[in-house]
Amino acid sequence: MNPRHARYPFFAAAREAVGESGVDLAALVADGDPAVERGRERIERALTEGTVEAADPREWDARDDLLSYPIARILVSLLDSRAAVEKYAEAEARTAYRRFTEDLERDDGARRDPSRIDRDALLREFDLADAVRAEDPKPGQPAGKWLWLGVGAYLSYVDADWGDDWRLVNRELVGGEVRIEREELYRLLREAVGDRVAEGLPFEGVSDDLAAELEAEIADLRDLLADRSVRSDIEVVDPTYFPPCLSALLDRARDGEELGPHARFSLLSFLAGLNLDAEEAVAITGLDPDLVVERFGYLRDESGAQYPPPSCRTLGTYGLCDNEHNHRSVAPHPLEYYSRKLREADPDDVTDWRDRGDADADGTPA
Ligand code: SF4
Incomplete structure (x- = not known):
């Protein structure tokens, strides 16, 4: 050789x-x-x-x-x-x-x-x-x-x-x-x-048998990727395409339910990961403004760096993941799931929440 x-x-x-x-x-x-x-x-x-x-x-x-x-x-x-x-x-x-x-x-x-x-x-x-x-x-x-x-x-x-x-x-x-x-x-x-x-990556046509043989390696690599490739450049906020875990948390917050610390952290860090500011996070969730401002202070440091939202694996350990239709196998991070859904959607069907007028003047969701 x-x-x-x-x-x-x-x-x-x-x-x-x-x-x-x-x-x-x-x-x-x-x-x-x-x-x-x-x-x-x-x-x-x-x-x-x-x-x-x-x-x-x-x-x-x-x-x-x-x-x-x-x-x-x-x-x-x-x-x-x-x-x-x-x-x-x-x-x-x-x-x-x-x-x-x-x-x-x-x-x-x-x-x-x-x-x-x-x-x-x-x-x-x-x-x-x-x-x-x-x-x-x-x-x-x-x-x-x-x-x-x-x-x-x-x-x-x-x-x-x-x-x-x-x-x-x-x-x-x-x-x-x-x-x-x-x-x-x-x-x-x-x-x-x-x-x-x-060139040519990712290619299609890997046989199902070969993919099954490599399942353990792929699972490990997905976890690694999830923790290191958190997107912070997503600009559009359309809850229609939120993953089920975050959609459920958003509904619970909007219904006035008191969220536990893990649930609250998961929801707010996800929203911060979508580049919402604290005021917008209050408006979309209906959570207490003082609490949101305080939490956002922890989530971003002085340079603006964002504490990454938890990966699917972590949300699973929090008991907040339902992994509907096993979608974790194609998107191991809620932000990646959301980003993928946005890319797949017809652009005419995507509306930024801020353009919908979902929130009234005092920031309470309609
Ligand atoms: S697999 Fe990930 S995106 Fe899907 S519900 Fe679970 S934590 Fe959320």
């Missing part, structure tokens, strides 16, 4: 090698092959640490590492979460970036260690070999510091969020080429890796 395939399992040659080896991934899973556990670790470390490096590399051989990549793709597809795919692709890209910068900065390049890569091979992998040329160094300037990259390739990978330095208007652009530093090429290549990894 080519050890470079294990180090860079998203390369076309590595994927071909897995295909040509005739390895049956379903059989690996059924047999509890070490690659399955390494694949699970790959996703776990991506979600929790932002890397796919093994916690203890001595536990795995190159074969485990190579085969763990397609297993990880199956797992992240079964998670069926955009946040998981993004975190996973970013972690693969970050790990690859660390590896290839280490390879490229070594004086001996790939010559001594076949697992390592040289710059030409890396550029060829992303069809960039003809798009990059080294600038002739000026007197006193180290060779290879400055490069010229075809503008099409540059624009393919540069991200608008990287700041003004990356904007084309702030670059030297001559004859269809953009002048970049060597480290900037590495940054663009990292983006290329992320795009390569994310």
